[in-house]
Amino acid sequence: MSADVDSVAGPAGATTDVIAIRCPADGRLIGEVPNQTVEEVVAAAESLRAAQPKWEAIGPAGRAVWLAKWRDWILDNRNRLLELVQAEGGKSWGDASIEALAAVESLNYYLSTSPQYLRDEHPKASGVANVAKRLSVRHRPYPLVGLITPWNYPLAMPMLDCPAALMAGCAVLSKPSEVTPLAWQEAVRGWRAIGAPDVLGVVTGLGATGAAVVDAVDMVQFTGSTKTGRLIGARAAERLVPCSLELGGKDAMIVLADADLERAANGAVWGGFFNAGQSCTAVERVYVVAEVYDAFVERVTTKVAALREGMDSPGTYRTDIGSVATGAQLDIVERHVREAVEAGARVVTGGRRASDAGFVYEATLLVDVDNAMSCMREETFGPTLPVMRVADADEAVRLANDSNYGLSASVWTKDKEMGKRIANRLNVGAVNINSCMMNVFQFPVPQAGWSESGIGSRGGGAHGVLKYTRPQSVVSDVYEPRSEIFWYPHTSRLGKLQEFAVGLLGARDWRRRLGLKKH
Ligand code: NAD
Numbered sequence: 365m366s367a368d369v370d371s372v373a374g375p376a377g378a379t380t381d382v383i384a385i386r387c388p389a390d391g392r393l394i395g396e397v398p399n400q401t402v403e404e405v406v407a408a409a410e411s412l413r414a415a416q417p418k419w420e421a422i423g424p425a426g427r428a429v430w431l432a433k434w435r436d437w438i439l440d441n442r443n444r445l446l447e448l449v450q451a452e453g454g455k456s457w458g459d460a461s462i463e464a465l466a467a468v469e470s471l472n473y474y475l476s477t478s479p480q481y482l483r484d485e486h487p488k489a490s491g492v493a494n495v496a497k498r499l500s501v502r503h504r505p506y507p508l509v510g511l512i513t514p515w516n517y518p519l520a521m522p523m524l525d526c527p528a529a530l531m532a533g534c535a536v537l538s539k540p541s542e543v544t545p546l547a548w549q550e551a552v553r554g555w556r557a558i559g560a561p562d563v564l565g566v567v568t569g570l571g572a573t574g575a576a577v578v579d580a581v582d583m584v585q586f587t588g589s590t591k592t593g594r595l596i597g598a599r600a601a602e603r604l605v606p607c608s609l610e611l612g613g614k615d616a617m618i619v620l621a622d623a624d625l626e627r628a629a630n631g632a633v634w635g636g637f638f639n640a641g642q643s644c645t646a647v648e649r650v651y652v653v654a655e656v657y658d659a660f661v662e663r664v665t666t667k668v669a670a671l672r673e674g675m676d677s678p679g680t681y682r683t684d685i686g687s688v689a690t691g692a693q694l695d696i697v698e699r700h701v702r703e704a705v706e707a708g709a710r711v712v713t714g715g716r717r718a719s720d721a722g723f724v725y726e727a728t729l730l731v732d733v734d735n736a737m738s739c740m741r742e743e744t745f746g747p748t749l750p751v752m753r754v755a756d757a758d759e760a761v762r763l764a765n766d767s768n769y770g771l772s773a774s775v776w777t778k779d780k781e782m783g784k785r786i787a788n789r790l791n792v793g794a795v796n797i798n799s800c801m802m803n804v805f806q807f808p809v810p811q812a813g814w815s816e817s818g819i820g821s822r823g824g825g826a827h828g829v830l831k832y833t834r835p836q837s838v839v840s841d842v843y844e845p846r847s848e849i850f851w852y853p854h855t856s857r858l859g860k861l862q863e864f865a866v867g868l869l870g871a872r873d874w875r876r877r878l879g880l881k882k883h
Contacts, residue, residue, distance in 0.1 A: 383542050383568070389454035389675035389687035389722040397545045397568035405537075405576035408565045409508060412535035415562040416507045420533035424479035427531055430560045431475040435468055437554045447678050448547035449518050454687025454722065457676050459639045466520035466805065467551075471527045473807045474829060478531035481826040482833070492869050496842040503833035505533035506606075510581035512574045512596070513548070514588040515541035515689050516642040516745075522548050524804075525585045525822055526564070532832035535563040539577045541588075542570050543689055581605065583832065587644075590743075590769075590816045597819065608820030608831060611813055612743040613644045613771030616764035617800060618786065619652040619660055620757055623776035627798060629663035631776070635800035636749035637671060637727050640685045642693070644817075645772050645794075645801045649733075649740050650751040651760035657753040661712070661731055668749065669713045671727040688723040688746050697725050697746030700739040704750065709733045714747070735763050743769070757782075761789045770814030774800040793817065 385395040398404075419427065438445065442464040450460035482503050489497040509529045513521045522538055529536050540548040545568045552566040567573055571592070578584055578599050584607035586596050593609040600607040617635065619628050635647035652660045676682035688694045694717070701715055714728030730750040733740055739750045754760045764773055772794040775783040780797060787795035793812035794803040804811055810824030822828060849858050849865075864879065871877045 383570070385452055385544070385546055387451045387454055387675070387722075388689050389724055391722055394451045395546050397549065399542075399569040400567045400573050402572075402576040405567050405573060405580055408567050409537055409580035412537055412563060412565050413508050416505075416535040419535060419561050419563045420505055424482045424531060427533065428475040428479060430558070431471055431527055431530060433558045434555055434560065435471040435475070437558050438464065438467055438471070438551065441554060443678065445519055445547050445550055448550055450675065450678060452518055452544040452546050453515070453689055454675050454724070455639065456674075456683040456686040457678055458681050458684065459686060463517055463520040466517070467523035469805065470523050470807065474527040474531045477825070478528065478829040481829050482532065493865070498840045498842060500838045502836045502838065503532070503830055504836045505833050506583035507535060508581045509534040509536050509832055510577040510584045511536050511538040512577060512584065512586045512588065513538070513540050515543035516639060516644070518544035518547040519551060521587055525587070528829045529585065529832045530564065532829050534583075534832050536565070537577055537581055538564070538566045539574050540566065540568065542568070575599065579603065583607070586610065593818065608822065609818045610644070610811070610822060611816065611818040612769060613813065613817050614648045614741070614743055614767050614769040615645055615771055615800070616767070616773045617647045617650045618757070618760040618764060618773070618775045619650065619656065620775070620777040620782070621653050621655040622778045623656065624778060624798070625656060625660055625663060628776040629660060629667055631774070631798070631800050632664055632749060633667045633671070635774070637668070637685050637747050638801070640688055640725070641747040642689060642745050643801060645804055646745070647749065647774065647800050648744055650749065651754045651763055652751060653756055653760065654753055661751055664749070664751065665712050665729060668727050668729045673718045673724050673726060675724075685727060685747055686724070688725055691723060693745060694723045694725060697744060697748060700742070700744050700746070701728060701730065701748060704730050704733055704737045704739045707734075707737050709737065709739070709750070735766055741767070757786060761786060765791045768816045771817035772796065772803055791815065793821070
């Protein structure tokens with residue numbers, strides 16, 4: 365039995381054997397994937413586990429060779445991959461094509477930096493009593509990492525995490541979104557095509573397949589909604605396996621009076637509408653101080669009205685923003701716009717579906733909004749940009765922080781020091797100054813969602829790869845006498861010696877060292 369994603373039941377009600385993948389921009393059938401069972405997930409996990417020890421044994425340099433070959437395969441096959449990304453996501457070609465760039469950048473970053481971060485560490489022993497100890501810390505991989513991803517960037521999203529986990533020496537069992545599994549499935553086929561060890565697998569299916577992955581792995585890397593993240597966090601806690609949860613956001617953009625208004629307007633339009641607004645770090649709400657509000661809205665209005673909606677042909681760059689990925693997501697967008705208008709907001713441009721076929725929605729600019737509206741509180745994840753007038757920076761900061769989410773934010777001002785001071789007051793994991801969304805691609809700094817935007821982080825230099833490892837301490841001795849003074853049997857002579865040693869080595873004053881002060 366086959367079913368479309370929009371018509372099948374949710375995670376608990378997986379009722380279909382095969383999932384039909386349709387292009388959301390025009391409804392065309394572009395592929396099918398199996399809705400894999402728990403047994404199939406368990407079998408895939410077993411096979412990956414069997415291959416992992418050899419993968420760990422070849423070391424970071426050996427693993428980097430395979431990642432470099434995979435990078436080359438992706439570069440050579442990128443048009444085919446991007447055509448799948450575009451078709452399953454209903455994207456404009458321009459929006460789709462950034463995914464190859466992100467994939468290659470991430471691969472290159474982790475294959476070149478990880479070997480140094482994964483080196484054994486040899487800390488000095490602490491204290492005189494331990495002077496003969498030799499210490500090292502090894503970074504041993506979690507044998508099997510589960511990589512569960514959403515639909516908004518079918519290739520780039522798994523690629524932000526997969527290279528780091530592979531470089532750490534883990535095997536990876538990936539589960540792409542049931543909405544957009546095709547490009548990632550093809551990328552994993554590429555891993556096999558280069559003859560790489562069998563340490564990267566993919567299973568497809570609905571939420572139940574994802575839940576089976578959580579049950580089969582040693583560490584979970586999840587990107588997706590806060591709702592699913594909670595379920596995964598709870599299950600991982602029951603199993604006592606760690607998880608890193610990169611969840612939803614409601615990013616605020618704060619425009620101060622001295623901002624470069626042209627750059628800010630261009631940034632708002634790109635940050636709000638890139639990928640039809642379906643980025644976790646999309647600009648979801650804009651707070652503009654009163655002095656420049658009218659001028660800012662005027663510029664943004666012209667730019668939003670000029671956006672070309674729809675899915676163009678591969679390689680043509682004829683449209684700017686494509687389709688919303690699912691009917692359910694379109695329902696959220698329509699509800700947010702409707703509820704905003706009912707509560708007194710005004711649609712300046714856009715505000716409806718672009719056509720009856722597919723899920724393309726017009727780029728929509730909303731003004732006269734307030735922080736109580738659903739478009740300002742809930743994640744919209746669609747092509748809308750609500751802009752609100754605020755009295756000053758203090759009000760902007762207060763409203764930006766009035767949110768359950770804490771992913772990222774942006775501050776627009778010519779005074780960078782002021783921008784940094786405002787960043788210090790924002791309760792989010794990342795702040796961009798005079799830019800937006802770009803923190804995600806700065807692999808040396810962490811992308812960490814605060815509050816309901818997640819637990820843990822991706823990237824962040826050494827942390828980006830070490831999060832997939834467990835520290836293993838190895839302790840040895842330079843001298844190995846037949847026995848140590850605190851080993852059995854206890855004797856009065858050795859006991860007194862130990863008592864004296866506690867004072868002699870632990871005290872920092874001579875009276876206690878020499879036992880002249882009574883205890
Ligand atoms: P989703 O949570 O519905 O699904 C994500 C993945 O989880 C899918 O593969 C799905 O099949 C799987 N899944 C569903 N139920 C599961 C369960 N019980 N156990 C295990 N896996 C399960 O999210 P979505 O709608 O695909 O993606 C959109 C969301 O992703 C947005 O909220 C967006 O903000 C978020 N996102 C966050 C980041 C980030 O880095 N913070 C990046 C991209 C997207």
